[in-house]
Amino acid sequence: MSSTTQRSTGVTPEPPSGLARFNTADDSTARAVLHEVCASRAWGSKVLARRPYATTDALFTASDAATAELTAEDLAEAMAGHPPIGRPKPGDPTSSREQSGMAGASDELRTEMLELNLAYQEKFGHVFLICASGRTGEQMRDAVRNRIDNTPEQEREIVRVELGKINRIRLTRIAEHAEGDAA
Template structure:
C-alpha cells in the first residue's frame, strides 16, 4: 500500500487511485500493462507518484531494461494479432481494442498477415508482437514484412520495445486517459 509520504493532494484522480491501491491490487492492475514481475515491483517500490508524468517516466525507464527472458515470458500473455483475446477482463478488452484496425481490414491483408506471422514464428520462435493501436491492417503487414529482415538479436530488442510501448499505452488506460 502507498506509504504515508504520499502527497496529500494528488490532482489526478487516476494517479491518486493507483497510489492508494493495496499492493496486491496494484500488482494485478500493472501486470495487465506489462506482465514482468521485476517491472511491476519496481513501480510498486516507486510509489507514491506525484503525478501522471512521474508514473509514466518510471514505467518507461523500467521497461527499457526488459531482458530476452522477460520478453518471452510476457509474450505468453499476448494473443497473436488477429486472434480475439479471450476473457472479459480489462486486459482482454484492451487487446481487442488495440487490434481493432486489423480486425476491420481487408480479407486479403489479413490472409497475407497470417502467412507472414507464421513465417515470423518459424524464423524467430515467438509470436509477432507490435503495439498495434491505431495501425491499419496494411500498416501492420508492412511492419511485419520489414521486421522479417532483422537478425534475432535486433528483433529481440524490437520486441522488448514494443512491449514497452504497449505498457505505456495501457498505463494510460489504468489511469483513465484524460
C-alpha cells in the same frame, strides 16, 4: 498546474483519480493491475516498488526504466501476454481495442497476417509484437514483412521499444480514468 505555479502557491496538484487509486491500492491489487499492462513480473515489481507516483509522467519514467532493464527472459514473459496480431484475446476489450485496425480487414489480409505471424514466430520464437493502436491492418502487415529479416538481437530491441509504447498507452488508461469509467 505548472511547476512555476506549484512554487508560487506551494500547492502540489493531485494526481489524476485513476493514478491516486493505483497509488493507494494494496500491493496485490496494484500488482494485478500492472500484470494487465505487462505480463513481465520483473517489470511489474519494479513499477510497483516506486509507488506512489505524483504524476503520470513519473509513472511513465518508472515504466520506461523497468522496460529498459528487462532481460531476454523477461521480454519473453511480457510477449507471452500478447495475442498475435489479427487474433485478439476473446472477450478482452483491451486486446480488441488495440488491434482495431484489423477489425475490418479483408479475408485475404487476415490470411496473410496469419501466415506472416507464423513465419515470424517460427524465426524468433515469440509473437510479433507491435504497438498496434492507430495502425491499419496494412501497416501492421508491412511492419511484420519489414521486421522478419531482422536479426534476433535487432528484433529484441524493437520489441522492447514497442512494448514500452504499449505499456504507456495502457498506463495512461489506468492513470486517467476515474472509478466507474470504462478503461
